[in-house]
Amino acid sequence: MTPLSRLAGKPWIWSWIAAFVVWFATIMVTGGASTLGLSQAAFTFAAFSIIVGIGQMFVITLGPGNIDLSVPATMTLAGTVALKLMNGDNGMIVPGLLVAVLIGLAVGIGNYALIKALRIPPIIATLSMSFIVQSAAIWTNRGLRIKPPSFLADFTTSSTLGVPNVALVALAISLLAWVLLEKTVYGRWISAIGQSMAAARMAGIPVDGARFVTYLLCAVLASLAGYLLACFSGGAALNMGSEYLLMSIAVVVIGGTAVAGGDSNVPGIWGASLFMFLVVSMLNTYGIGAGVRLIMTGLIIISVIMLAGGRRTGMR
Amino acid sequence: AAMPVSAIADTADKKIALSNNYAGNSWRQAMLTSWEKVTGEAVKAGVVAAADPFTTAENQATEQAAQIQNMILQGYDAIVLNAASPTALNGAVKEACDAGITVVSFDGIVTEPCAWRIAVDFKEMGRSQVEYLSGKLPDGGNLLEIRGLAGVFVDDEISAGIHAGVAEFPQFKIVGSVHGDWAQDVAQKAVAGILPSLPEIAGVVTQGGDGYGAAQAIAATDRAMPVIVMGNREDELKWWKEQKDANGYETMSVSIAPGVSTLAFWVAQQILDGKDVKKDLVVPFLRIDQDNLEDNLANTQAGGVANVEYSQEDAIKVIEAAM
Amino acid sequence: MRLRLSSDAVRLVIPALSLTILLAAVFWLQPRAMSYFGLNLLLNLAVPIALATIAQMFVMAVNDLDLSIGAFVSFVACVTATFLRDAPLVGTLILVSAIGVYALVGVVIHLRNLPSIVVTLGMSFVWAGLAVLMLPAPGGQAPDWVRWLMTAKPPLMPMAIVASIIIAVVAHLIVMRSSLGVLIRGVGGNERSVERAGWSIVAARAAAYGLAGLFAVAAGIALVGLTTSADANIALRYTLLSIAGVILGGGEFTGGRVSPIGAVIGALTLTLAGSFLSFLRISPDWQIGAQGAILIIVLALRLLLNRVEKRGARP
Amino acid sequence: MAKDLTKAVIEIGGARVSFGAVKALDGVTLAVMPGECIGLVGHNGAGKSTIVNVINGGLTPQEGTVASDGERLDRYSITIARARGVRCVFQELSLSPNLSIVENTRIMHRELGGFGWRGRAAHVIEKSLDQVFPNHGISSSQTVGDLSIAERQMVEIAMAFSDAGIAPRLVILDEPTSSLDASLARQMLDHVRRFVAAGGSVIFISHILHEILETSDRIVVMKDGRVVAERPAAEFDHHSLVEAMGSVAREDALHRSARELAAAPVVIRHQAAGLAFTARQGEIVGLAGLAGHGQTDLLLALHASQSNSWWPRSDSLVTFVAGDRRLNGVFELWSILRNFSIASLGDLSRLSLVGTADEAARGGEWKRRIDIRTPDMDNAILSLSGGNQQKVLFARALATRAPVILMDDPMRGVDVGTKQEVYEIIRQEAAKGRTFIWYSTEMDEVRLCDRVYVFRERVITAELAGDAVTEANIITASFEVAAA
């Protein structure tokens, strides 16, 4: 196998190619003058999709039917409560972060409790949970926008050596996720569970423990993303997560993770997140109206998956 | 305020419901808060028997239609409605009218003829932004337009107004248009994505709720800050104030006041009271300028939206003005 | 021989019981609902949801998931309120080709062995874009015959119930009784063996998607009949609702286990749950949360009844 | 029949099939005459299932010809094969579990369509079931998913012999008896003889050699994708057949060594309805009785009682060897190595990071020990033949440190040579103190056990130990109602 054909066999390569093509088409409009600006913007905004996408990927790896629809509500609640607690005070950054993580943990526990104790299919369990979480967010401060502490606001909006700080955070999380998936026993477990829950149980895998941790992880990553996004955009809004519902799923599947579970990959999430941001930017840049823009977005998604398609069986 | 005795006599046993399709932003939350505050007092004073607010779980016309149908069953005498769609609720609204219920729509109005409409001239709201800019920037320049949610009536109206304004003042040119979905973070993201490819921008025309996001996105680059028309959110006003103090930044801010829900409440009460009210009423939008910025900022709740609440007298005035 | 409930029958008992309990609760809270007029108001918006749920069920029967149903129904609603009224021929042509596109999506998914979730996610953008192009702002008007159909007042039972029964029966005949239905469910149950028996899986999948398109078109038309006009976002939430409806009705994500009657019941249950909540008058802050709570309760009921059933099965 | 009896129903000439580097078929020629039963044997991965797939039209050989009734068929396919009366019972479940038996019949017989097909389909399958398995007790309206494995296999067999317009002429049975107990297998074999006597043809694949020897007219032995022997069945006996397959026959392997274990400590016990179940250290405990009478349930209960689904246990008491590998054995996306190591990751990891070098070394060791036929343990698990997949599951369990091994009829589809090796390993491990709890549908295996519990209607009705473990005793106990 030549290195090139080996590369072509990687499921994540297509999302990267797509992101690159779209990026190139966008910077060509200005003859390359927008290269740096666009790249920085892309990495900044992709970072949030990456963080929630990784959480969603872990859940999707658990097999058919596993999906977390409570991601947007969790982001909103974590952002709202953390910012309210910090109330713009730089000294409260750590407690704020802890509260965000705690909220993630609570939502994760709630989600898995519904799935396990009440046997509700995850898609409905997390949807129901998201309604409750959203209500809790409304109830806590009725949508008032509180400013983040100045240190956090500066940190999330600035760059280190030209790389946006949020992208660095996403990179660190991605590396951890990669190690977790590829190198640890836990990674093997969730991949096994995704392929066959019955077989995983008989092989002695603590199925409930592993699934529980996965739902926790997803919710905590969502709350972390909510915390960062609220600081980045200058305050939490009640609708700030809504975009990330479809986004978190889209970046996982476009990134080459098997929708049927058992096979996940981290690099693809980066490609897909960059792609999803860039495709909107490109169509906006070309001045394409909302209708045509939506159609093109859809067709591009389908083309990417067609190019990457023809996968192994059992991946539907 | 002293209530006219007749009003108490005629509507004291009437029940009014608020049908709301969305609660997910600060504007809607302010709208609900104003409603609760004003109607709470009215119920306590015995003007009406009940004024219950209802919000759908999702911002969808179908869900709101079901909500209205439920209100019919619950026996409300009037429904005050902020509609998800000007036309898609017509079926349900017609059913309500047929059941003898008074329907008053505001902000998001409905086209069904049997309902009352308290409308804001959204087109004018868009046009006035360009008009303002033409005063500030006589030489014109490039504009960036931030739109709302595609396919929604308000978005289309304001945008049409903006384009009409540009036709009126041809020194301006819209060089980019993005959808910010009326959300700060979405607007920020969309602006950041298109900004690198745009020429110099003289002004940003918006629909409300997205000015701060645009400012954030532009501040992240090394561009000069254009004139961004704001949308009455407290964080926008505060940012404007900071800029004004630092470098004399000038702009204006315009939006519909969330308290218009209370106007709709009083109008519904007046109709139930037997007043003859014209089907189409107009309320002015709430505009903040350079000189009244501080006053408005002081009156706006931290993190909230600049607001005006209406009293029964205000409503009567609006009704009579339309006659 | 001991009377043994088949697993299909059990699948149906549970949703039916949940619906009954919910209906009783609604009647108790709001006795006014217990009339011809009240039932119609309570349930008429369930008709398009039931149709969309059946559409989703066809796709789920072949182990796929359709994330584009909401956008597609919106698209159909836009076509109905514009072309189908002004130029019925063109409108019909558009709808027929839309069903064709649906079938084509099934073919593409099968031939290229693609994950249905991604393809239909992409298609949802396409349908939404077409709808926005057609109706940039809400508007249009329902054709008169559609309006007439949806507001008809049949004797004895309100239209909403008559329509639900017709939908359930027709879908049952197609899915559970016809050869095509068996083939579609067979593909969901064991694709390889259906192929080994000499059937064309592509054709089966195309048929499943085509039928889904057909029912989704009916959903869009019915919806416009109730709302009188359309907008590009009118039915976006049908995607999740339809999935929830299939599950509530005893269907499963994989294995071709679906129940059309259950799906219609599931759609009715979801609609009723919303009404039940408005009758409860919860504080506005928690109204959204209560929707989640009620979904949880209804599904927990399913578990409870499942338990009872299991205990009964093993003496 | 007016047809010329010398013309083969199906004739495969010089078929070659390779999957990548693996030559699954290396020039196989096989002719099936009307009125004969061909026994097809060979080690796991010899190519038996592949030739079956060629005959039923599911696989086009890269080289070679297919002819039928003296006529060469250039475009052979599943549809053509079925039209010519070729039917197949596959090892893996090939019914749709969500459909009823009647509906599955509809799927299998494309010609059944039209109004009122349900009645006709029910008639077709019931008639066939009654013929093959008299007193089967299966109702054709039942959903297949509600049937036991044995019942499903019965339905599949009946399906293959059923006639809904196109009469079956050649029925291929790929290990059809693997989940059937002796009496059901007997009924099926009798039906095969009746079918053949009436002029039909059968290809019968099995690793249970006495079934092959007594049922076939002609035996074809395959090895590494080639036919290595082809003679009338009468010319083979058990010994020579095993030799032809390339394994060394070890008569002694089928004898149980008498051991005294009454003093050994009890390691696991279980009380359900009927007699109590206990197993001692170093003991091989058999679970016998008719198929699907609760043996698997006991194994699952034992497993569930000893495992924690919330927290990993490094010192688990039990491990499990699946019999239904598609359902609860194999991880289909993974390599052989990963499939092998999943149960012993605790031993192979440090700080919960998997030591890949250790993993590969351990995998290589077991590949040798149990002879997994693959060039590379990193190949996909699905590239292995069914029997070899089963060996991987065996290795998975044996490589753990669990003292008790639960086996759910694990030798389904394992060839004779391998079986002998596995028996030997079990014996050695038991001698070292490991306990085996072994459900088997094969009498030969049950007889290897130190002690046997016999099940009937989900209840343990008898316990046989030592010299009492005989075929006669087991069969008697299987059909008797509990004496208690």
Ligand SMILES: Nc1ncnc2c1ncn2[C@@H]1O[C@H](COP(=O)(O)OP(=O)(O)OP(=O)(O)O)[C@@H](O)[C@H]1O
């Ligand atoms: N689809 C495939 N891809 C790769 N290799 C395959 C495939 N199918 C079969 N093989 C290989 O071809 C060879 C023959 O396999 P086959 O299934 O015919 O064996 P078999 O004789 O049926 O064995 P068993 O007794 O275990 O069922 C094996 O080495 C197997 O690994």
Ligand SMILES: Nc1ncnc2c1ncn2[C@@H]1O[C@H](COP(=O)(O)OP(=O)(O)OP(=O)(O)O)[C@@H](O)[C@H]1O
């Ligand atoms: N998806 C797949 N990818 C690769 N090879 C496969 C796949 N499915 C089946 N095979 C191979 O095809 C051959 C036939 O498979 P099948 O499951 O029918 O085996 P079998 O011989 O009937 O089962 P068993 O051997 O238990 O006796 C096997 O060699 C198997 O490895």
Ligand SMILES: [Mg+2]
């Ligand atoms: Mg085989």
Ligand SMILES: [Mg+2]
């Ligand atoms: Mg085999």
